[in-house]
Amino acid sequence: MDDPGSAAEPEDEPGEELERTDPPAGSEPQHAKHRQVPKPKKLEDKWFMLGWEREPALLVTVKDEGATSGARAGVAGRLLEAIDQLIETLGSGVPPVVAGAVPGESITVLLDDPLPGAQTAIPVEFTHSAAVKVKDLIELEGQDLFASAIKIGPSANKYVDFVRLVSTTGVSITWRPRDEKPAKLDPDRATRQHALLSSEPELRRVEMTLIGVLYRVISDPTKIEGSIGIKLAKESRRPPWQTGSWINVHFNRHDLEATIKDGLIGEPVEARVEIPEPVPGTGLWKSDLQRVELRSIKSSPTPLSIEALLSDEEE
Numbered sequence: 521m522d523d524p525g526s527a528a529e530p531e532d533e534p535g536e537e538l539e540r541t542d543p544p545a546g547s548e549p550q551h552a553k554h555r556q557v558p559k560p561k562k563l564e565d566k567w568f569m570l571g572w573e574r575e576p577a578l579l580v581t582v583k584d585e586g587a588t589s590g591a592r593a594g595v596a597g598r599l600l601e602a603i604d605q606l607i608e609t610l611g612s613g614v615p616p617v618v619a620g621a622v623p624g625e626s627i628t629v630l631l632d633d634p635l636p637g638a639q640t641a642i643p644v645e646f647t648h649s650a651a652v653k654v655k656d657l658i659e660l661e662g663q664d665l666f667a668s669a670i671k672i673g674p675s676a677n678k679y680v681d682f683v684r685l686v687s688t689t690g691v692s693i694t695w696r697p698r699d700e701k702p703a704k705l706d707p708d709r710a711t712r713q714h715a716l717l718s719s720e721p722e723l724r725r726v727e728m729t730l731i732g733v734l735y736r737v738i739s740d741p742t743k744i745e746g747s748i749g750i751k752l753a754k755e756s757r758r759p760p761w762q763t764g765s766w767i768n769v770h771f772n773r774h775d776l777e778a779t780i781k782d783g784l785i786g787e788p789v790e791a792r793v794e795i796p797e798p799v800p801g802t803g804l805w806k807s808d809l810q811r812v813e814l815r816s817i818k819s820s821p822t823p824l825s826i827e828a829l830l831s832d833e834e835e
Contacts, residue, residue: 576630577648581694583626606678611646651697658703686710721803731756771814788824792816
């Protein structure tokens, strides 16, 4: 008697779509279909169950010919974490979901936006849009790559982290957004791109005045340094990286500390500060450069209070 487990699976014609029979009650939705997804070397003969009726927004294949299957899976896991952060950052804060994975000599991971039906339908395909941006970066070299990364802004630092990981792990990546030709990122290209994009930017100092309420001060009597917290007013200027209205400002002079503690705590203030700014075209902005230095501070004639500023946020 033949072993049921030894029966060969029927071969499907490439590109064919198979409708499913009605599933038992409580199983997956009836609209789910078998979808063809890539093998490491072929775009046929491998079928995958997806919960939405479209191809995944992004297919990423990780190949490391010299690794064992366990080591390969470990590297793929680290890369998937970096890819998740990269797509989320470039995709307006919407993280992708893993739609599936195809193991083998290489590992192919399928990524897409969250399932339609699990939330209100999103008209913009965040994962696909971000995947196309990454594909464009992969295919560039030299000053073209640098100019594109500068145009993207601070979010491009996640791409720097991604190519560093590809370079250090020695894997090759095939990156294929839906309806796009695949882009190849091998360790050599990743190493060149990382060296270019990780260079320190040339900095210049820019001054601005912050307006708000000084709500706290932290200082060390044994050192000539400390920091203050300011709740910014709506009309106040703010550093280009600042997204919220609570800002930390550093000082390193005794006279500034004395002025701060002489009746300014809890009061509206005007603080003249200095911030670093990269000279355009010299390097990517890095978060560890986001330091605001106090140059002078005085009482502000603008009537402000923490309660009023918090009330403004609620409106």
